[in-house]
Amino acid sequence: CLWIRGCGQKKSLPGPFPWPLVGNAMQLGQMPHLTFCKMAQIYGNVFKIKLGTHDIIVLNGESTIRQALVKHSAEFAGRPNFSSFKVVSGGKSMAFGAYSDLWKTHKKIAHSTLRAFSTVNTQSTKLLEEHVAAEVEDLIQVFLHLSSGGEYFNPFYECHVAIANIICALCFGKRYSHDDQEFKALLGRHDKFGQTVGAGSLVDLLPWLQSFPNPVRSLHQSFKDLNIEFFNFVKDKVSQHRKTYNPEITRDMSDAFIGLIDYGEEKVLSTEYVESTLMDLFGAGQDTNSAALTWMILLLIKYPHIQKKLQEEIDRVVGQGRMPTAEDRAKLPYVQAFIYESLRLSSFVPMTIPHSTTSDVIIDGFYIPRNTIVFVNQWSVNHDVNKWTNPDQFQPERFLNENGQLDKDLIHGVMIFSLGTRRCIGDQLSMLQLFLFTCILLHRCSFHSDPKEELTMNSTNGLTIKPLPFGVSVRARRLRRNQEI
Numbered sequence: 001c002l003w004i005r006g007c008g009q010k011k012s013l014p015g016p017f018p019w020p021l022v023g024n025a026m027q028l029g030q031m032p033h034l035t036f037c038k039m040a041q042i043y044g045n046v047f048k049i050k051l052g053t054h055d056i057i058v059l060n061g062e063s064t065i066r067q068a069l070v071k072h073s074a075e076f077a078g079r080p081n082f083s084s085f086k087v088v089s090g091g092k093s094m095a096f097g098a099y100s101d102l103w104k105t106h107k108k109i110a111h112s113t114l115r116a117f118s119t120v121n122t123q124s125t126k127l128l129e130e131h132v133a134a135e136v137e138d139l140i141q142v143f144l145h146l147s148s149g150g151e152y153f154n155p156f157y158e159c160h161v162a163i164a165n166i167i168c169a170l171c172f173g174k175r176y177s178h179d180d181q182e183f184k185a186l187l188g189r190h191d192k193f194g195q196t197v198g199a200g201s202l203v204d205l206l207p208w209l210q211s212f213p214n215p216v217r218s219l220h221q222s223f224k225d226l227n228i229e230f231f232n233f234v235k236d237k238v239s240q241h242r243k244t245y246n247p248e249i250t251r252d253m254s255d256a257f258i259g260l261i262d263y264g265e266e267k268v269l270s271t272e273y274v275e276s277t278l279m280d281l282f283g284a285g286q287d288t289n290s291a292a293l294t295w296m297i298l299l300l301i302k303y304p305h306i307q308k309k310l311q312e313e314i315d316r317v318v319g320q321g322r323m324p325t326a327e328d329r330a331k332l333p334y335v336q337a338f339i340y341e342s343l344r345l346s347s348f349v350p351m352t353i354p355h356s357t358t359s360d361v362i363i364d365g366f367y368i369p370r371n372t373i374v375f376v377n378q379w380s381v382n383h384d385v386n387k388w389t390n391p392d393q394f395q396p397e398r399f400l401n402e403n404g405q406l407d408k409d410l411i412h413g414v415m416i417f418s419l420g421t422r423r424c425i426g427d428q429l430s431m432l433q434l435f436l437f438t439c440i441l442l443h444r445c446s447f448h449s450d451p452k453e454e455l456t457m458n459s460t461n462g463l464t465i466k467p468l469p470f471g472v473s474v475r476a477r478r479l480r481r482n483q484e485i
């Protein structure tokens with residue numbers, strides 16, 4: 001049982017009444033984060049639900065989540081002992097693995113290597129920038145081709161290939177053409193991943209659903225198949241790297257991990273961690289940023305006056321004689337405000353990966369025992385009416401102060417990369433990528449909606465939520481003296 005302590009009398013944590021066998025599974029709905037926001041209004045920021053036989057604590061609101069993930073970071077750094085988590089990255093995933101001393105070493109190596117290949121200094125940032133610029137150039141050509149004759153197309157798949165190519169090149173020194181059907185199919189299957197491991201997925205919580213044919217069982221089977229397929233893709237790349245490994249030349253992150261893990265002095269991690277770390281990075285890097293980019297394109301066409309204002313700022317600061325670069329960031333506050341507002345409004349990772357408690361802990365006065373599953377509702381922070389004015393409206397200006405500069409305090413209030421010990425390690429890489437994609441795309445093109453289509457913020461469900469398919473048409477901008485013609 002989960003109890004509140006301190007008033008002399010034990011009181012159970014609040015939460016909805018659980019039904020036998022299923023608990024509160026039938027109440028979750030398609031969008032558990034929205035259901036949890038409604039429940040938080042009734043029960044408060046910490047409440048308990050039951051899924052199958054599991055007690056689950058749901059955390060909502062910035063102060064409660066900060067208290068848990070920052071003040072009690074080690075106590076909330078665990079992952080539930082779910083069977084699906086053990087399937088990821090050959091059973092040696094850092095993102096889905098249990099908290100331990102070995103895990104700390106694993107995360108440190110993954111984080112420092114990712115930074116070394118992306119944002120650690122000016123040289124690595126420059127290399128990444130060249131890479132992203134080439135990938136956006138390719139994407140623009142594909143967009144223009146798909147829009148020829150005024151056609152409208154769903155941009156998600158092409159965004160996914162472009163984003164996946166960037167992390168694929170960092171991991172394996174290889175990119176794929178937008179026509180490569182095998183690569184597209186591999187990426188296409190990744191949706192099943194997020195649907196299985198996202199908070200509120202019933203795959204691990206109602207194991208008896210595995211015993212007869214139903215959508216949850218087939219989802220679990222697809223999840224296992226896609227993990228094997230992804231892992232084989234990664235294993236194949238690493239095996240080619242091992243055959244040609246030269247300690248004098250580090251071609252990409254595969255070489256870096258081989259150097260650190262296979263040949264490193266500290267033998268904390270066994271050699272299979274090379275493949276598992278690369279699979280974690282490849283998986284996390286493509287699914288998230290492709291969702292972000294697709295949301296941003298949707299918002300650009302839903303709010304054409306904002307798109308125009310962004311182009312005006314880019315034209316004024318960058319002009320037509322050169323490409324936008326990372327160094328322009330500080331001079332483009334409206335572009336940055338647009339990105340933060342897109343992340344806030346879409347909250348496309350609405351719940352973190354499920355956590356679990358590593359020891360007994362007290363939050364907001366409630367006692368939570370060790371090994372309790374914890375869902376963290378990031379959406380509740382980004383849509384909190386006490387924190388944001390009109391949180392359901394898209395207003396990039398909210399992040400600018402009276403001098404038109406980015407309000408640093410407010411941007412830190414957007415919660416999308418989580419907090420504390422389990423915080424995402426791809427935050428800096430992602431923010432840089434999204435900045436470069438936004439600037440280069442808008443510098444070169446305009447995005448237009450289909451007048452016959454009503455654009456909504458409705459989404460798919462899962463760990464990362466994506467817009468439902470929508471149509472966009474892309475036109476090259478022809479500029480004369482900074483005027484679009």
Ligand code: HEM
Nearest residue numbers: 095281284285288349352353416417418422424425426430
């Ligand atoms: C974990 C968000 C991009 C690597 C996470 C988590 C979130 C998140 C919410 C879960 C944290 C938790 O459970 O508390 C995002 C968003 C991204 C993004 C919004 C893009 C805008 C990336 C990229 C990479 C990456 C590009 C790597 C290339 C990871 C890893 C973890 C993680 C390895 C597991 C961390 C751990 O368990 O300690 N991310 N992510 N992410 N992310 Fe990201």
